């Protein structure tokens with residue numbers, strides 16, 4: 001069944017090519033250059049400018065792809081009924097203005113993780129029926145910025161329900177509303193989560209670009225497993241207003257895209273001050289470089305960078321093939337002018353990686369109850385108004401939410417917490433101390449530009465300190481399952497991380513489109 005689907009997919013592309021050819025002056029058969037599959041924002045904007053493509057054609061292409069692939073991949077929860085209307089509007093805007101006056105995300109379809117609020121016909125539910133029919137007061141901060149940039153909200157992406165904060169036994173990429181998201185490379189492999197649908201959908205070309213959110217690993221892990229590029233921005237660089245929260249101490253919203261270049265374009269569109277997340281975005285605004293992030297897409301971005309390796313526990317591999325690939329990547333760093341600072345250590349690393357010991361769990365449970373209750377209270381209408389009511393809903397609709405199978409243990413642990421007391425303050429202090437003695441000391445003492453790790457295994461290091469990280473496709477194992485390479489840095493060092501990530505990506509060009517291996 002799947003092979004048939006993939007076969008007819010290439011037919012669609014030919015059809016689109018035929019449509020596009022009509023727009024071209026005769027004799028300029030450049031149809032191969034117009035394939036929408038794997039096209040970057042830059043490619044699409046160029047095609048817009050040369051009148052080879054309209055936003056409407058682009059949106060129609062993705063709607064067809066979603067219809068074909070999503071029944072299997074389940075990366076998308078909802079499609080925006082207004083997407084074609086918005087595309088027409090973008091096309092008209094482009095026609096009305098001088099050629100080249102629109103760029104960046106104008107006319108580009110974006111998919112949003114289902115915890116990012118939109119004030120339109122789309123629901124915002126974190127994958128749970130408990131929030132179906134809830135009415136948000138306004139667009140989330142990042143969506144306001146996307147709309148201002150002219151992006152088209154194509155729909156909502158599936159996710160691990162409640163961003164994996166309901167139950168530790170619920171499968172990654174599964175939600176009651178979205179079903180089980182599938183890894184498009186190897187359908188039987190995990191897509192990881194919690195921003196699973198965002199990564200699945202860009203990997204399989206069901207959309208141009210997407211947004212995910214991360215509290216601890218939720219952008220980096222699915223990016224790694226679906227062979228795409230994910231940026232987990234410094235805390236506060238992107239507004240969390242209107243995003244179904246876990247903890248404002250760690251939550252961050254970032255791009256999940258096929259290339260570093262696309263991710264930089266999306267980052268440019270979503271960063272900046274937001275009145276509704278004023279403290280964090282105000283502070284982090286100082287990190288935004290004048291001229292934005294796209295200027296750091298330098299092919300020689302690795303040159304002169306100091307890259308740290310902490311072999312124990314971050315350079316351990318399941319397979320010889322994967323180990324060899326990473327060994328080669330170290331060589332690529334060196335041959336492109338980077339300095340590899342090897343065999344480093346992070347103090348207390350096993351504590352940092354164990355959330356029940358570091359204090360991460362203690363702090364997050366209490367912070368979650370406070371923030372979720374605040375989010376639910378602000379809704380214009382909602383079936384549930386507090387964590388207690390979500391728990392009651394889950395019990396009542398136990399079959400619908402598969403409570404019998406997966407439970408809601410994290411919710412049940414969070415509900416008895418009562419604000420930030422002594423235990424929470426101590427936990428937060430401990431997290432700060434671990435960061436000072438651990439990652440910050442490592443970076444400063446060794447004058448590192450980035451720490452290099454495998455997959456998502458360093459996520460807690462970046463989570464508890466609010467640090468940025470980028471995942472870039474790095475290898476496919478013997479079964480075809482992808483793993484990313486992760487570059488993490490100190491707060492506000494996105495420009496350097498983008499240089500490193502782009503330099504690595506251009507030197508290796510590892511990513512290939514998925515082939516849906518059963």
Ligand SMILES: *[C@@H]1O[C@H](CO)[C@@H](O)[C@H](O)[C@H]1NC(C)=O
Pocket residue numbers: 078079080081121122123132133
């Ligand atoms: C949002 O949810 C309602 C049910 O409450 C449903 O009727 C509607 O189709 C959903 N919106 C979209 C865009 O799927």
Ligand SMILES: *[C@@H]1O[C@H](CO)[C@@H](O)[C@H](O)[C@H]1NC(C)=O
Pocket residue numbers: 347348430433434437
């Ligand atoms: C971490 O390690 C350092 C040095 O080994 C130690 O002094 C410190 O107390 C440890 N604990 C924390 C919370 O940083």
